[in-house]
Amino acid sequence: MATIVMLLLLVLGGADGSHIVGGRDAAPQSRPYMASLQIRGQHNCGGALVREDFVLTAAHCQIRGQYTVVLGADSLTANEATKQEFRAVKSIPHPDYTANENDIMLLKLSSRASLTQAVQLIGLKSGRMRAGGQCLTAGWGDVGDNGTSPERLQEVNVTVLPQRTCSRRWRGTQNTEAPPNAALTRPLFPLVFSALGSEIIKGQKAPEKDFLYMASVQNKSDRHVCGGFLIDKNFVVTAAHCADEEPTSVVLGSHNLQRAEDVNRYDVKLCKHPSYVGIEEGDDIMLLKLSKKVRLDKSVKLIQLPNGNMKIKDKSNCRVAGWGGTRSQGDAVDELNAVDVPVVNLKVCRKQWAQKNRTLPANVICAGGYGTDKGFCQGDSGGPLVCNGKPVGVVSFNMNENCNYPDVPNVYTDIIKYLPWIKQVLKKRSC
Numbered sequence: 009m010a011t012i013v014m015l016l017l018l019v020l021g022g023a024d025g026s027h028i029v030g031g032r033d034a035a036p037q038s039r040p041y042m043a044s045l046q047i048r049g050q051h052n053c054g055g056a057l058v059r060e061d062f063v064l065t066a067a068h069c070q071i072r073g074q075y076t077v078v079l080g081a082d083s084l085t086a087n088e089a090t091k092q093e094f095r096a097v098k099s100i101p102h103p104d105y106t107a108n109e110n111d112i113m114l115l116k117l118s119s120r121a122s123l124t125q126a127v128q129l130i131g132l133k134s135g136r137m138r139a140g141g142q143c144l145t146a147g148w149g150d151v152g153d154n155g156t157s158p159e160r161l162q163e164v165n166v167t168v169l170p171q172r173t174c175s176r177r178w179r180g181t182q183n184t185e186a187p188p189n190a191a192l193t194r195p196l197f198p199l200v201f202s203a204l205g206s207e208i209i210k211g212q213k214a215p216e217k218d219f220l221y222m223a224s225v226q227n228k229s230d231r232h233v234c235g236g237f238l239i240d241k242n243f244v245v246t247a248a249h250c251a252d253e254e255p256t257s258v259v260l261g262s263h264n265l266q267r268a269e270d271v272n273r274y275d276v277k278l279c280k281h282p283s284y285v286g287i288e289e290g291d292d293i294m295l296l297k298l299s300k301k302v303r304l305d306k307s308v309k310l311i312q313l314p315n316g317n318m319k320i321k322d323k324s325n326c327r328v329a330g331w332g333g334t335r336s337q338g339d340a341v342d343e344l345n346a347v348d349v350p351v352v353n354l355k356v357c358r359k360q361w362a363q364k365n366r367t368l369p370a371n372v373i374c375a376g377g378y379g380t381d382k383g384f385c386q387g388d389s390g391g392p393l394v395c396n397g398k399p400v401g402v403v404s405f406n407m408n409e410n411c412n413y414p415d416v417p418n419v420y421t422d423i424i425k426y427l428p429w430i431k432q433v434l435k436k437r438s439c
Contacts, residue, residue, distance in 0.1 A: 031164030036082045037090070039146050041130035042161060044078040045069060045096070045115070051084055051157075054147040056130045060120035067101035067113040077117060080126035083160050084148055090126035094118050131365050132288075143168060214346040216263055219329050221311035222344060224259040224268070225250055225276075225296070225390060232265060235330040235391030237399055238310055240434050241301045244276070246390030247402050247421065248284040248294040258296060261307040263344040265331060272308070275299035279439030281429060290369025292404045293421045294390075295433050314398040316427055322353040326375055326395040328403065330388025347384075349376030351395070352417040360416045364407060371425040373401040374417035384418055393420045400424060 043055035043063045055065035055077070063077055075096040081088060098116035105111060121127055146163040214222075223236035223244045233253035236246035244258050257275050262268040276296040284291040302308060320326075329346035357374035361367070375393055376384065384391070384403050393401030401420025423430075433439050 031162040033158075034082070034146055034161040034163040037126045039161060039163065040080070040124075040126050040128035042079075042081070042146060044081055044084055044148055045075045046078060046084075047071065047073070047075065049076075051148050054149070055115065057121060057127065058114075058130060058132060060123065060129070061117045063096070063115045063117065065113050065115060067105040067111045068107075070099050070101055070113060075115065077115065079121055080124065081161070085159070090124065092121055092127055094121070214263055214329055214344040219263070219344060219346065220261075220307060220309035222260075222263075222329060222391070223296075224262075224265055224331060225253075225255045226257050226259060226273075227254055228256045230257070230273075232331050235388040235403065236296060237392045238302065238308070239313055239399070239430070240310065241304070242298050242437060243434060244296040244298065245392070245399070245402060245423070245430070246294050246296060247404055248280045248292045249287045249404070250390045251278055251280055251294060255296070258298070260302065261305070264342050266342045274302070277439070279433060281426065287405055288369065290371055290421070291426075292369075293402050293423070293426050295430065295439060297437075297439060311392065311394070311399055312397075313427065313430065314400055314424055316424060318396075318398065318400065318424060320351055320373065320395050320400055322351055324351040324395055325349075326351060326393050326400070328376065328384055328388075328391060328393050330384065330391040330403070347376070349393075349418070350380060351375045352378055357417045357419075361407075361419075364416055366407075368419060371422045372404065373420045373422045375401065375420060376418045377406055377415050378417035 041057045043057055043065070044051050045053040045055055045063075045065060052071075052075070053065055053069035055063040055069075057079060058064045077094045077096050078084070079092045079094070080090040082090075095118040096115040097118050099113060100116065101113040102110040105113070123129070143166050144163055145166055146161055148158060148161060221238045223238055223246075224232045225234040225236045225244070225246050227233050233255055234246055234250035236244040236250075236258060238244050238260060246255075255276060255278070257273050259265065259268045259273050261272040276298060279295040279297055281291045281293050284293070304310065325348050327346055327348055329344055331342070331344055352374040354372075354374060357372075357378070358368050360378060373393065384406065389403050389405075391403045392399035393403070400423055402423060404419045404421050406418050407416045
């Protein structure tokens with residue numbers, strides 16, 4: 009329900025779809041995720057708070073200047089103590105946005121919102137919306153065609169139409185097609201969940217003699233975007249969602265990326281798990297086929313995969329490493345960092361995430377972030393969780409990129425569950 013509310017807000021509550029017709033006053037603080045994007049004190053577009061420092065809105069709402077973003081409001085004209093105001097310091101429209109497609113954008117706020125009863129995040133949920141489903145949209149747009157603005161936040165119930173019906177009705181009225189992603193929730197995720205798990209929190213510099221299997225996954229600008237680890241002279245393991253960062257190469261053999269040499273850079277071919285569709289559905293694992301066979305030496309080593317019978321006990325002390333930032337929203341670091349994290353019982357992990365209205369996918373391991381101030385965050389997705397010298401997990405995601413632990417447990421893809429697929433690809437030397 010939460011994601012559908014947000015998506016319809018974006019389609020109907022932006023600058024071009026700014027009428028809430030036949031609606032009603034929303035109960036005070038009943039839609040605490042709602043954001044008003046304002047220009048010189050005047051409401052221009054709606055949005056939804058998806059993280060303490062990010063609002064999701066429509067790409068056609070982008071302006072040349074800076075928005076004032078108002079959270080915690082019921083009436084935009086009343087002096088309400090619940091309101092919080094921020095500047096939008098960066099606009100991130102979908103890279104494929106056109107006038108007709110991919111009308112979605114993130115706004116980076118000048119600081120993090122304080123979560124209160126009147127200001128809350130809206131969760132993101134993947135998957136398709138069911139035709140005929142009952143949803144809700146809200147906004148402060150005009151309540152008719154005469155430019156009448158509402159006194160308070162308005163909301164209205166709406167029914168999801170099948171894509172074909174929507175397209176047919178658009179053709180019948182405006183001689184055009186409805187946008188192909190208009191009724192889907194999945195297109196949100198490449199924009200919002202890019203490299204979710206990635207900073208090493210409360211860690212320390214990794215010793216030069218350790219983690220010699222670590223790989224820095226980099227884009228065409230030679231910028232670090234994800235972690236990975238060398239399991240074969242021809243293959244590196246990383247997270248499937250790292251494909252959103254469009255990686256083109258990996259760098260091996262250097263803990264300090266500033267000192268990395270091109271001789272240890274390898275172009276890559278992406279081999280995502282065939283069942284991967286999105287980070288929340290799971291199967292978040294990918295193999296990178298290297299352009300040539302790696303030459304092993306004192307600075308480049310393989311890490312041996314676990315066997316299918318390996319069991320990881322609850323509270324086992326394991327290690328995770330990466331070049332991600334060392335605090336929430338921090339920049340990537342040059343030096344490889346590592347931290348010890350305890351394995352969290354999977355039932356406990358699922359319960360903790362359920363309390364945040366999130367359901368974990370199958371085939372995951374939880375470690376760190378819960379009952380400890382240590383874990384990962386943005387910048388090291390794809391790195392290994394190493395227990396007893398074996399990589400048992402791949403860094404996948406945490407809660408809304410919040411790295412102020414303790415929080416819900418960090419989530420890793422369970423490598424043991426994917427050993428048959430990995431071995432099949434290694435045997436074929438292709439994907």
